[in-house]
Amino acid sequence: MDRNAILDFQDHLLQWFWANRRTMPWREVPSPYRIWISEVMLQQTRVETVIPYFQRFLAKYPTVADLAQSDEEELLKQWEGLGYYSRARNLRHAAQEILERFQGEVPQTFEELRTLKGIGEYTAGAVASMAFGQRVPAVDGNVYRVMARVTGCREDIAQGKTQKLLKAETLNVLPDHHVGDFNQALMELGATVCIPKGVPKCGQCPVKDHCEAFRETLQEEIPVKGKAKERRQEERTVLILEQAGRYAVRRREEPGILHGLYELPNVSGYYSKEEIQAMLAEKGMTALAMTALPEQKIVFSHLEWHLEGYQVKLKEEGGGYRFASLQEIRESFSVASAFQGYLTLLENEENALKAEGGETCR
DNA sequence: AAGCCGGGGAA
DNA sequence: TTCCCAGGCTT
Incomplete structure (x- = not known):
């Protein structure tokens, strides 16, 4: 110009x-x-x-x-x-x-x-x-x-x-x-x-x-951008560890993604119930009951998490985790959105339980 | 220069 | 699904 x-x-x-x-x-x-x-x-x-x-x-x-x-x-x-x-x-x-x-x-x-x-x-x-x-x-x-x-x-x-x-x-x-x-x-x-x-x-x-x-009628051709790289795929297993209405959380450590934020316990790879039970036992925790959770996919800009999960009723708190009520987790901890899906699941479950309690009282 | 770092809205 | 958003830091 x-x-x-x-x-x-x-x-x-x-x-x-x-x-x-x-x-x-x-x-x-x-x-x-x-x-x-x-x-x-x-x-x-x-x-x-x-x-x-x-x-x-x-x-x-x-x-x-x-x-x-x-x-x-x-x-x-x-x-x-x-x-x-x-x-x-x-x-x-x-x-x-x-x-x-x-x-x-x-x-x-x-x-x-x-x-x-x-x-x-x-x-x-x-x-x-x-x-x-x-x-x-x-x-x-x-x-x-x-x-x-x-x-x-x-x-x-x-x-x-x-x-x-x-x-x-x-x-x-x-x-x-x-x-x-x-x-x-x-x-x-x-x-x-x-x-x-x-x-x-x-x-x-x-x-x-x-x-x-x-x-030149090129406004739909410009700008030119090369196609994005593929994301790395990771399989992880998330554990909802519950004891008397309190749930295990931990703070993610430096370095790495989401460090400083709180998360539900999770490990790399997929595991059977028995394998999870053994892992918990190794850390001195006893599982009283265990149910599988729905799979979830979390997409980051450079990474995808494919999550499986188990909900575990523990005999007692342990594993070095912090245990807190859902309300406390919501109000006081900054939780990565990757785990919000499972938290919402828990919330719905608690609400359903409360509603059920209301029914029986009637 | 390339990889890492989040989450969500819109097509 | 993919793209991209009033980008910056590290390697």
Whole structure:
């Protein structure tokens, strides 16, 4: 694009954004802290998913200092279900760093922001431009797609060199004023018009006159993406160990997936009742009764768990596990969603039992 | 550059 | 089912 085209592109995109921007809590009442938190929550996570978490989070941790002083387990409980739990740990760590190194104020430049845990190139650009007006790009998945179409890029956008090129193109069209709004406009366009799935709504696009893909009718061919790698498959057996209405849980250890979160006991591989009984006996536990549970499949981005399970009535607590009532588990422990299916099963069972109790009393 | 790290909505 | 989401960190 030449100079005049760029100015026209900027103008049309900004005008479109100001007329069509969606309402978001961190947009209506912005502050550097709120923008930072929202941007971290929005990493690989949809806006609609984030909003309720954001509201709860800000109510509980209204300032950098509150976050810095937070209890990690409580923080993870707040984060439960949002995924990518390192984000929460990094947020807390960064808050402590902001107190120590930046006098409690969110740093105002891309370079300083970039030194904080959990803030990479995208998030540093987003906070620097939106909160402080620094002229830096904020290139997320939306912007890669939009810019690939605008420039007619036929290369695989998953490749590093393609991304480098598209970041340079983005910087090239970045205005001197309203950078924050411009960056948000590119993302908003990608989320609502220049969409990733289905047919992009080019009829509604404010910059289609400057779009190479539209000019060549390649908007459904671009961006180019290589197909994803297959997920690793894992077979595991989950155990619901119950004793007097209390159930065994344990905290997942570092390193590895879901570390720091709670889970039901589980082991690698599939086993028969007898084998499970022997394993329990080895850890000094006696099974009084055992029933098989339905199979479940849990899909992560790079991994699949195929779960079998047994519900075991124990003679007494043991095995080094923590035992807690369902209510306590729900209220106090951050449990990975992979195990929520089995917890719900237990809940239904308890409710059915209560209902049955009601029947017999009648 | 590639692998790891979650969970959910939508087609 | 698959794709992808206002990505970052580690190896």
